[in-house]
Each structure stands twice: as structure tokens, then as C-alpha cells.
Amino acid sequence: MRGKTHCTIGILAAIQASILFKIPINALNIFVSAIFSILPDLDESSSIVSNFFLKKNISKFIYKILIYAINIIIFFISISINDSFYLSAIITFLSIVIIESKLTHNVLRKIFLSLIFILLAGCLYLIKAQIYLILFILILSIFPWLKHRSFSHSIFSIGLIYFILKQIELLYNISHLSFFGTLGYSSHIFLGDLFTKQGVPLFYPISDKKISLGFLRVGGFLSNLLEILFILILLSLIIYSIIKGI
Known part of the structure; x- marks a missing residue:
């Protein structure tokens, strides 16, 4: 449903x-x-409750920024190691292809959703909240990774x-x-x-x-x-x- x-x-x-x-x-x-x-x-990761905690358009924006940042970092590291612009471009292209095949938007959403609950649990621990409330939040941090x-x-x-x-x-x-x-x-x-x-x-x-x-x-x-x-x-x-x- x-x-x-x-x-x-x-x-x-x-x-x-x-x-x-x-x-x-x-x-x-x-x-x-x-x-x-x-x-x-x-x-x-794309359900209504997941979007309640983390809007899909926000995570898509973060994903794009992250991929661009990784792309730039890999390129500058590569070009600092060797003087060939074309070789650095090829290395960067291949690296991004590999990274994008592993770090998909859905995986990133799962990571962020889990982090939201883990950080919330950490805040509750710092203010000395009851253990069962912290435990409940930590259980929610596992949910995004379940089949x-x-x-x-x-x-x-x-x-x-x-x-x-x-x-x-x-x-x-x-x-x-x-x-x-x-x-x-x-x-x-x-x-x-x-x-x-x-x-x-x-x-x-x-x-x-x-x-x-x-x-x-x-x-x-x-x-x-x-x-x-x-x-x-x-x-x-x-x-x-x-x-x-x-």
C-alpha cells in the first residue's frame, strides 16, 4: 500500500x-x-517516512555536490602526481565511474538517514535521556539498511x-x-x-x-x-x- x-x-x-x-x-x-x-x-530509502526525515531533493543535491567534489579532488591529486592533463582526466573519469557504481544516491540516503538517528541518539545520551529512548532511536538507525x-x-x-x-x-x-x-x-x-x-x-x-x-x-x-x-x-x-x- x-x-x-x-x-x-x-x-x-x-x-x-x-x-x-x-x-x-x-x-x-x-x-x-x-x-x-x-x-x-x-x-x-524512497518511502514517505524516509522523506519525512530527509527530503529526497535535498539528498540528491548533496549527492551531486559530493560527486563533483570527489571528481575535482581526484583530478588535482592525479595532476599533482603526473604532469599529463590527459592522463589525469582519464584517471579521474575512470575513478568517478567506479565510485558512482558503488556510491549511489540510495546508498547515500541510507548513510544520511542512519547518521540522523545516530546523532539524535548521541544528543539524547548527552542530555542523559533514558536508555530505552536512546535504544529505540538506535534501532531506527538500522532500519534503512534492512532488506x-x-x-x-x-x-x-x-x-x-x-x-x-x-x-x-x-x-x-x-x-x-x-x-x-x-x-x-x-x-x-x-x-x-x-x-x-x-x-x-x-x-x-x-x-x-x-x-x-x-x-x-x-x-x-x-x-x-x-x-x-x-x-x-x-x-x-x-x-x-x-x-x-x-
Whole structure:
């Protein structure tokens, strides 16, 4: 499913759950559900959640500047070693071809995304934040390097997210953080990607077999139409639950 669909479903699932289980909900809970509903796709460098932390156009600009800088540095080093302009140009050209084949834009984005979380974790450590909050941020720094739809889309990741959020909830007295955070995260998997043709590896790393209960192809016309229909169904359930409660 598309990122905006995951986000919408995460919010609606939070509202529906608060009605069913009679759990008070506020703006923070809704925000947490929205963020965690797209968090599993942090393992995809071009996803909506990745762009939330690092805009794609910014990383593209940095990538271009970096490649140009490396190009110039290699050329001047080469020409300082030998007096041949043409030989230096050839060496520079070959070096850039090799570097660009390894240092792609996606790799650079992964590096920057990881660094953002590592630096944030370092700042939290310096201000003596609780260890579980720092641990959570460090886990996020690993996500960009995971294979897409692997550990981040498994039931074990859901358990890990719940455990850490529960500790943060208790330490900082944030009401229902673990409930709405885990609910949003789970909605991405069980109310979203599980119904796509690609499926999800629910029991990864024990098994990397992907389980699918549907046939949706992300971005397809039928898939987009069914996503809208599913959202309307969830809205209808919320309205029904409210009327029934009244």
C-alpha cells in the first residue's frame, strides 16, 4: 500500500480501537499512530517516512555536490602526481565511474538517514535521556539498511516495538504510548501489506517466506481503488460504533 494509505488506516484504526476498548484518545495518540503506521517502510530509502526525515531533493543535491567534489579532488591529486592533463582526466573519469557504481544516491540516503538517528541518539545520551529512548532511536538507525519487507514487517518487530514503547511510556508517563504506537505499526502489516501480492514475512528471521492474503499491486489502478474503498469501510465502522455507543 501507499504511504498515505498506511497513515490514514493507522489513524482510523486508532480511533476505532479507542471506541471499542473505551481508551481515551488525544492528538498525541493520533500523531503516534500516524507515524508508527508508516515506520516499517523506513527500510525503503524512497518511502514517505524516509522523506519525512530527509527530503529526497535535498539528498540528491548533496549527492551531486559530493560527486563533483570527489571528481575535482581526484583530478588535482592525479595532476599533482603526473604532469599529463590527459592522463589525469582519464584517471579521474575512470575513478568517478567506479565510485558512482558503488556510491549511489540510495546508498547515500541510507548513510544520511542512519547518521540522523545516530546523532539524535548521541544528543539524547548527552542530555542523559533514558536508555530505552536512546535504544529505540538506535534501532531506527538500522532500519534503512534492512532488506525491504524483512524484519521490519514481522511479528517480532511488533513485539520489539511494543516492549521499547512500554518502557518509554512508564519512564516518561506518556498515556497509552505503547498501545497506539504498536497499533499503528501493526496496522501497516495486518491491515495493509498483508493484502498485497508481495506479502510479508511474518515470522522473519525464523522464516523468510512471505505470506499474502490478497492480490493488490502497490500503485496499480485497482489497488488504489480498493485502498479508497477500505478506508471508506473503516470510516463507516467508526461512524457505526459511535452511533451504536450513543
